[in-house]
């Protein structure tokens with residue numbers, strides 16, 4: 001049934017599970033284990049094949065030992081970033097980003113998260129947003145490699161971008177991006193100059209954001225946004241950012257050029273037909289209208305040139321963003337198009353930057369373009385014509401390096417740093433391995449399909465350590481499968497997704513383990529060597545996570561107090577195993593209550609919460625952290641607040657009283 005059972009368990013030999021597939025086992029376990037046959041007997045008693053037993057040994061991370069890699073995966077409409085250990089495939093952390101999360105107290109009254117979520121919901125664009133659809137995480141990079149400092153992620157649903165600080169693994173910023181109503185193409189440039197994010201569904205450029213669909217071609221536009229990243233703080237700086245207006249082709253994915261192609265951004269597209277769907281009288285779904293043409297366009301953006309165009313003042317200000325209009329982008333050489341086989345999905349740049357790969361989705365090929373040929377065509381102005389918006393089109397055959405047939409439904413490609421590319425095949429439910437061209441490290445058989453390994457099922461993205469950087473590490477590949485079907489049972493009709501770990505050092509490729517995961521689908525993931533991460537274990541006492549500096553409201557033990565100013569009550573409180581100080585808060589109905597909380601613990605893991613259920617407040621404080629909670633005491637009553645995190649033997653006793661007295665009591 002499953003790919004991991006393709007090779008048979010051969011038997012016991014020399015006292016250990018054996019067979020060609022188990023050579024690794026024999027060499028890795030010590031001779032004493034090997035000679036007493038314990039492992040072979042265990043595998044037999046559990047009914048494991050040789051490959052399955054090998055997978056277990058290759059992936060287990062015993063207590064007290066650590067995973068050498070972390071996968072940062074999006075989580076779709078759960079709106080978070082998930083941290084998964086590789087190769088153990090254990091879910092280690094869920095970082096809430098666009099969606100509220102009561103575990104971390106994100107969006108339930110704590111000042112930082114409430115302010116981030118509020119700032120990330122532009123009221124002129126969308127109502128106050130309590131969720132998002134996270135798709136494409138992008139780790140910050142230095143010289144084209146992950147540097148472990150920050151991670152950015154887009155909200156596909158609302159056209160937003162967020163920044164997560166990997167010092168404390170917390171969301172620090174969300175921006176509701178001007179002129180975008182949705183987003184998809186997210187990536188970071190090789191030295192984290194910019195976080196790029198583009199729209200997926202075009203939006204009217206009218207002031208009120210409305211335009212009839214009859215005017216789609218004229219009034220709707222896509223946008224490619226280049227968000228300046230502050231090199232010290234990792235924050236996105238809108239004032240130093242710009243957008244390139246794009247035709248209302250649905251922009252799909254994006255990747256930044258690197259090395260040979262540094263300075264360029266690549267965005268593929270679908271619906272260059274400009275289909276808008278039908279009417280009741282004449283129903284035509286976008287899926288029909290948008291798949292008529294045999295070609296869509298790869299959009300090539302020269303962002304270094306765009307910087308110069310903006311510096312020269314050739315932009316318009318649109319909703320607070322500097323925008324290079326479509327006509328200026330076309331005339332100034334900021335934007336070029338190359339036909340790409342119809343309705344492609346992924347666009348990925350090879351590690352050396354020479355090749356730009358377009359996965360066919362409706363075409364069984366990966367189409368490979370050469371950056372040298374693209375640069376040459378642009379320099380010589382060899383265009384086959386212009387699109388209806390005046391954007392120059394470079395002929396496909398002029399810049400084509402290869403078309404590699406990989407299988408049905410190719411979506412996304414990653415690299416192993418050894419000259420191989422791995423492309424997910426959605427329709428085939430498989431991963432194809434093939435070789436890149438000579439410029440990417442393979443000289444004997446360039447652009448050759450090698451093999452396919454089945455996955456379970458409907459793979460979207462795939463991830464290899466460093467797999468989209470200038471230096472992929474190889475070793476593992478995680479298939480991010482959207483359907484699990486028969487891989488799980490007895491969970492009701494909603495299925496988990498199913499992540500599968502593939503051993504890239506095996507030939508043929510083999511599956512090591514699977515990880516059904518009961519969260520919504522991770523669209524994209526990046527895997528980083530944990531050596532590159534330098535997070536805190538506890539905060540410096542009194543830290544405001546927003547600034548990572550001493551909070552003006554931080555206090556130390558003994559300085560707890562209550563200050564009244566008319567109907568405003570400021571409480572300076574501490575949390576420590578296993579009490580709140582002060583433990584009783586007396587206010588009058590109608591008072592504005594501002595509680596400034598300092599977790600004065602310095603012990604790793606000693607997290608507390610401050611939870612007032614009746615007021616829907618749930619703040620979580622890590623050791624050293626300062627959180628402020630503000631509310632109007634609009635209900636009379638005696639309310640017990642408590643710590644929801646089992647922090648000590650006297651955790652049950654960690655509660656106090658909020659007494660909201662009636663007026664005049």
Ligand code: CUK
Pocket residue numbers: 135136156184253345411412460461523524
């Ligand atoms: S997309 Cu989901 S499988 Cu948003 Cu990167 Cu391709």
Ligand code: CUA
Pocket residue numbers: 577578607608609643644645646647648651652654
């Ligand atoms: Cu603090 Cu429970």
